[in-house]
Amino acid sequence: MDPQLTSLAVSEKDTVAIEDCLERLIGDTNANYSILLDKSGQVIASRGDTQRQDITALGALLAGTFASSREVARLLREKDFRVLFQQGVKENIFTELIEEQWMLVVMFDKRTHIGLVKVLAKRATDELGRVLQQVRVQSRQRDAVISTSFRTSVEDTIDLLFRD
């Protein structure tokens, strides 16, 4: 990972590949929902039950939980906890790290089994890891999206919105 890379640009082609992968994972596991998060908690893509709300807050909280568990791992001198499982009464959450950058989240209930989710999530993280690799390469070459005029417009919007 290039720590000096300041942004990750996900192209339309990569988004399609990611969404296909999430869709397939939900179909094959019979899970309710699947989200791809970046480690800072930003939602890159999500698939499944469209009624679900507050995905933004969910992303921030799940990434926080994962980051916290990573620190626990460090204290235990573990290399990493790559998987996190939260068991609820109605719904469970399975989270798996994709390299060091992304997280795959699968939400499922009693219509499926943790073992199946685990195996198929592993397959999906391998596939998503390959997409991530492409995204990194493209992000180093990107500059079309963020133009000077875009920056100026964002600054104007900031001045307009952020005031007493």
Added chain:
Amino acid sequence: MALINVAAREIHCKIVYYGPGLCGKTTNLKYIHSAVPGQAKGDLISIATETERTLFFDFLPLDLGQVHGFQTRIHLFTVPGQVLYERTRVAVLNGADGVVFVADSQRHKLQEDVQSLQELARNVTLMGKKFLEFPLVMQYNKRDLENALPVEVMDRYLNSIRVPRYEASASSGVGVFDTLKAISKLVISKL
């Protein structure tokens, strides 16, 4: 690291408010939440103890709306300031695009400010970033209190690296938006 989603036409950035315990990080977010127009903000989520001390983080998503066809979002986080929670701060700092360091201006808090800033520099470096190049804005908070140190003294101890700094009194909102504007623009300039 900011995220640019070309298909969804979205840009996301993460800004973290860092600083010693009770310096006013959560107060900054509460003021922003109260003053930003409804369509531009989400719910303020606080993971706090029963005594309202931050346990994990506060989270406030801001939505700048469409800019050049891109939905631009800024997510604000605070870290828990108490010394005990150092590893939690590392976890929240993960993936940040910029930091606001909130210093408590009270005379007896200077040492805590200095220690917290040193810890921030260490943690940013551990993330693989160069601290001197990392988007950072400083806020000297609680300027309204009688025992506030002169700004020149705070500059000497906290801002030898000469990043933009703002005087504030977050509880009444003074300086809160100046700080937010400065860090937001700095983060966008680095995208």
